[in-house]
Amino acid sequence: MPPWAPKIDPSRWVDNRVYTDPQVYARETERIFMQTWLFAGHESEVRNAGDYVTLSLLEQPLIIVRGTDNVVRAFYNTCRHRGSRVLLEDCGHAAALRCPYHFWSYDLSGNLIGVPGEEAYDGSGFVKEENPLVAVRCEVELGLVFVCFNEQAPPLRDYLGPKVIETLSTPLANAQFEVVKYKGYDLPINWKVFAENARDGYHVPFVHPFFRKASPPGPYFLFDNGHAVQTLGMDPSGIEPDLWVRLQEHTLPGVQTGDGYIVTLFPDATITLRSNVISIDSQRALGPKKVRMESRVLGLTGDTEEVRDVRALGHATWFLNPVELEDAPIFVGQQEGVAAHGVRYSVIARGTDATTGTRGDDNRLRQWWAAWRHYMGVELNSLEGEA
Ligand code: FES
Ligand SMILES: [Fe+2]
Known part of the structure; x- marks a missing residue:
């Protein structure tokens, strides 16, 4: 054990260096992000062939x-x-994918189909058929698109696991969805700050007083693969009456008013259901102290503008306002705090270990950290615990 380690069980503290150290981030890139399935978007963003x-x-x-x-x-x-x-644009539609430099072009399956002046390569050994675009693993589950840089990783379905898929199937398997609202913004934080916060239930009464009154927590379920489901209810007595009416409008297929959950996927996505809206909030690490937050609100294909506004209101109420307005300053404050050289560790010792229950203690963070250690090949929540 490092000399600075506290005298509590090592699963119950975190080395503060893991939030700032470039070496830790490099190892996370290699051992976590390059090995696991990463959220990449929703299939409605490429609805038609050529999108x-x-x-x-x-x-x-x-x-x-x-x-x-x-x-x-x-x-x-x-x-x-x-x-x-x-391709230089963020999105678009094309019959073939043409490079802007010398106009080599590829079909939608990646095959190289056009090389201007091709005959000039005769005798060089260059073979067009041997030079397709290089594919990256890509799988779609319930409309959610994931990519994986690791050829050996299990298929996406196995990576997500049956309980996560079953949970997300309501409502995602019940209708056709599309992204109706997108927002991306950068935060000056380590990617784990958000991931931990999504598992931290006991900050809610302090940071999100409305959420605490309006949304009592239901049972949570923690899985070995690092993912988790937190179910949530709604308590109308904590919600202003006009808002409560709007939050019940256009409930998604298969969902009862008041139903809700937060599914947290290791390492990068949080999927939130609240009666009439489902949203995907993902975080893309851009370095040890920078994260790209992306938020997608899903609606039903064919929703009118008015229905979209209702879903956007649901999303703002249950996710955007709490996270962007209330959590973001907390995230930044934590990131700035853990930079202190004189303070070596944080404490996640609260509560007993359990994989289900209704009261969320630090067991939910410890389960997340167990997945982190597994991928990182370390025994402590620290690089000093290298196995
Ligand atoms: S670099 Fe793409 S065509 Fe030359
Ligand atoms: Fe929060």
Whole structure:
């Protein structure tokens, strides 16, 4: 045990360096982000054959595109000629993917189909068929698109596990959804600050007084794979009457008024259901002290503007306002605090270990940290615990 470690069980403290240290971040990139399934978007963002989005995950330029066979695929957004980005726009539609530099073009399945002046390569050994866009694993579950840089990782369904899929199936399996609102913003925090907060139930009465009154916690379930489900109710007595009326409008298929959950996926996504709205909030690490927060509100395909406004209100009430207005300053304060050289560890010792219950203590954070240690190959919540 490092000499600075507190005399409590090692699963019950965290080395504060893990929130700031570039070496920890480099190891997380290699052992967590490059190994696990990462949330990349919703399939409605590439609704038709030829629709594409581009994104950067871990500084890897990616294309996600729907093929003529309706399959959603991911490729490195890197031309096989001299490495230019093939697609420069954030999103668009194309019959073929053409590199802007020398106009090499690829079909929607990634095959290289056009090389201007191709005959000049005769005798060089260059073979067009051997130079498709390089694919990245991409799978879609319940409309959610994930990518994975690890060829050996289990299929997405196994990675998510049956309980998570069963939970998300209501409402995602019951209708066709689409992104009706998107927002992205950067925060000057380590990615784990948000991930931990999504598991921390006992900050709610202090930081989110409305949420605490209006949304009593139901049972939670923690899984070995690092994911978790927190069910939530609604208490009308804590909600202003006009708002309560609006929060009950246009409830999603299969959902009862008041139903809610927060599904936290290791490492990067939080999916929140509240009666009439489901949203996906993901965080993309941009470095040890920077995170890109992305928020997608889903509605039903064909929702009118008015219905979309109702869903947006639900999302603002239950997620955006609490997280962006109330949590974000807390996140930044924690990030600035853990930079202190003289304060070496934080404490996550509250409560007994349990994988289900209704009262959320630090057991929910400890379960998250167990997954972190598993992927990182360490025995402590610290790089000093390297196995
Ligand atoms: S780098 Fe793409 S065509 Fe030359
Ligand atoms: Fe919070």
